[in-house]
Amino acid sequence: MSKLRMPDLNKVILAGRLGRDADAIETDNGDGYKFGLAVSRRVKRCDEWQDDTTWLDCVYWPRSDADANRVDALLRKGRALVVEGGIRVREYEDKQHNKRKAYQILCFNLQPLDAREPKDELTDAPGGEPEAAPGTVVEDGATYDEDIPF
Helix, strand or coil, X not given: CCCCCCCCXXXXXXXXXXXXXXXXXXXXXXXXXXXXXXXXXXXEXXXXXEEEEEEEEEEECCCCHHXXXXXXXXXXXXXXXXXXXXXXXEEEECXXXXXXXXEEEEEEEEEECCCCCCCCCEECCHXXXXXXXXXXXXXXXXXXXXXXXX
């Protein structure tokens, strides 16, 4: 067997709603924001459809002063948002001296899903514009991808 090693990948893309306004956090390395994101899915239980909601702790560190100035308007309770980032594990000790782990989403791209402002996307991509991925929907609404299997 070859010694081919698969690269590690830590990336998540989530769509949900903010459960509360973002809280500002201050550290020696800069100012950031933390917020709770509710991600739901519909499940059928006992012949009845119900929402199964997972709450995720997210952290966003603005890359520029312009991003920081727009965070207050973007990260408000109830706002629909797509979050792109990675999972971070924080280890700590609770009051009873038990070791615990907390999982957070370290965000590097935030995109609103509702149309409150036309260009209030926050990203760390070069030039402030996100790169288009294969299969991206473009202006005319069509999806272009050469490897669509159907």
